[in-house]
Amino acid sequence: xxxxxxxxxxxxxxxxxxxxxxxxxxxxxxxxxxxxxxxxxxxxxxxxxxxxxxxxxxxxxxxxxxxxxxxxxxxxxxxxxxxxxxxxxxxxxxxxxxxxxxxxxxxxxxxxxxxxxxxxxxxxxxxxxxxxxxxxxxxxxxxxxxxxxxxxxxxxxxxxxxxxxxxxxxxxxxxxxxxxxxxxxxxxxxxxxxxxxxxxxxxxxxxxxxxxxxxxxxxxxxxxxxxxxxxxxxxxxxxxxxxxxxxxxxxxxxxxxxxxxxxxxxxxxxxxxxxxxxxxxxxxxxxxxxxxxxxxxx
Numbered sequence: 001x002x003x004x005x006x007x008x009x010x011x012x013x014x015x016x017x018x019x020x021x022x023x024x025x026x027x028x029x030x031x032x033x034x035x036x037x038x039x040x041x042x043x044x045x046x047x048x049x050x051x052x053x054x055x056x057x058x059x060x061x062x063x064x065x066x067x068x069x070x071x072x073x074x075x076x077x078x079x080x081x082x083x084x085x086x087x088x089x090x091x092x093x094x095x096x097x098x099x100x101x102x103x104x105x106x107x108x109x110x111x112x113x114x115x116x117x118x119x120x121x122x123x124x125x126x127x128x129x130x131x132x133x134x135x136x137x138x139x140x141x142x143x144x145x146x147x148x149x150x151x152x153x154x155x156x157x158x159x160x161x162x163x164x165x166x167x168x169x170x171x172x173x174x175x176x177x178x179x180x181x182x183x184x185x186x187x188x189x190x191x192x193x194x195x196x197x198x199x200x201x202x203x204x205x206x207x208x209x210x211x212x213x214x215x216x217x218x219x220x221x222x223x224x225x226x227x228x229x230x231x232x233x234x235x236x237x238x239x240x241x242x243x244x245x246x247x248x249x250x251x252x253x254x255x256x257x258x259x260x261x262x263x264x265x266x267x268x269x270x271x272x273x274x275x276x277x278x279x280x281x282x283x284x285x286x287x288x289x290x291x292x293x294x295x296x297x298x
Contacts, residue, residue, distance in 0.1 A: 051250050054294040056135035056179060058108040059096045061085035062125035062167075063140035066186075067113035071270040072279050078115055084277070084285035085138045086111040092282045095138065095289040110134070118144045119160050122167040130174035137171060137178050138289065140259075142185035142238045147210035151230045154212060161241045168249055180252040181293050183285070184239045184260040188213045189232040191275065194266055201274030209275050235260070255292045262288065 061067050061083065069087060073079035081087045086109040087094040088102065096109035112128045114121065119141050129137050145155035171178060188210065195201040196217045205214040213231045216224055239260055246252040266274070268281030277285060 052179060052253065052297070053135065054296070056099060056293075058132070058134045059086065059099065059105075059136045059138065060110045060129035060132050060134035061113055061138045061140075062122060062129055063113040063138070063183075064117040064144050065113075065115035066143065066277060066285070067111065067138070067140050068115050069282060070115045071272045071276040072282055075272040080111050082279050082282050083111055083113075084282045084289060085109075085113075085140070087282070089279070089282075091279050092286055094282075094286050095293065098286065098290045099136075099293070113140070116144060117141060118155060119163040119167075120155070122163060123170045126167045126170040127174070130171045130178070133175050134178055136181060136293070137175075138181045138183070139167075140183040140285075142235070142242070143188065143210075145238065146185065146188060146212065146231050146235050148212050151212045151227050151234075154231065154234050157234070157237045157241060160238055161245065164241060164245050168245065168252065172249075178251065180246070180249065181289060182242050182246050182252060182254045183289065184242060184255050184257045185235050187232075187260050187262075188235055189228055190264070191269070192217065192228065194264065195269060195274040198266065198274055201269075204273050205275070209273055214275070253292065253297075255288065258288045258292060259285065 063085075065071075065078070067083055067085050069079035069082040069084075071077070071079075072082045082089045082092045084092065084094055086096045086105070088097065088106060094105070094109075096105040099105075100108055110129065110132055112125045114125070117125070122139070122141055126137070142160070145160055148154050168180065171180070191210075192213050195205070195214070202217045205217055213228055215227075239257060243254045243256075246254040262284065264277075264281060264284065268278055268284055270276045270278050270281075
């Protein structure tokens with residue numbers, strides 16, 4: 001092969017450089033100036049869909065006599081029309097009415113609570129509620145677990161926890177996307193301190209209403225005080241359970257103790273038993289629930 005002259009080698013080198021320069025991006029896998037940088041730049045992600053919907057389209061309620069409106073309209077009777085959760089009373093303006101409107105609440109809300117129910121009864125109620133595939137389920141239970149014949153007969157905290165966990169599992173098996181609003185257990189000791197100011201109320205309590213807290217309402221000896229403190233501590237323990245179990249479910253919202261901390265007076269208590277909420281008390285519960293369900297949280 002003949003040797004190239006110095007000039008010929010220079011020309012060949014320049015020509016090769018031009019050719020490689022033109023094809024260099026393809027050789028290296030690129031497509032042109034800046035294109036590699038553009039390809040590597042991350043695309044903006046879509047805004048995350050909020051887990052909690054503050055405008056649910058349907059509602060089912062589970063729990064105890066409070067959610068059934070017991071003793072709010074007449075003595076020893078349920079009055080679901082004034083239920084804080086699902087009632088249609090204009091005096092109360094229930095959570096369902098506030099969220100759905102009166103017309104839709106009549107066809108898209110259901111009340112599976114039962115007077116006397118304890119946490120052990122909640123799984124069965126949840127199964128009924130789940131069958132409706134509701135957008136929101138309200139839970140208010142625990143008062144009857146603390147209101148027993150004696151402090152020793154109260155539901156153990158461990159049982160309360162396992163029963164609430166089972167309730168949520170039951171719901172999730174059939175209605176995995178349902179939201180859950182959990183109301184805290186009311187302050188039973190405040191109920192005692194408010195109701196004991198009424199002579200008639202104390203007489204009614206003697207018939208057997210929440211003996212663990214309300215029995216011997218005027219007794220202030222060490223044993224009576226210890227009994228009430230024991231019941232109050234159990235209520236607080238139940239609320240801790242509700243908070244902790246609910247926190248593990250991204251579609252569950254605990255009220256943060258709002259019901260427990262509400263400073264109700266005698267106007268909010270039934271004047272038949274001085275224990276259950278009156279119509280006014282039901283309205284206050286509805287207000288709390290609506291505020292918590294519609295609140296924006298990070």
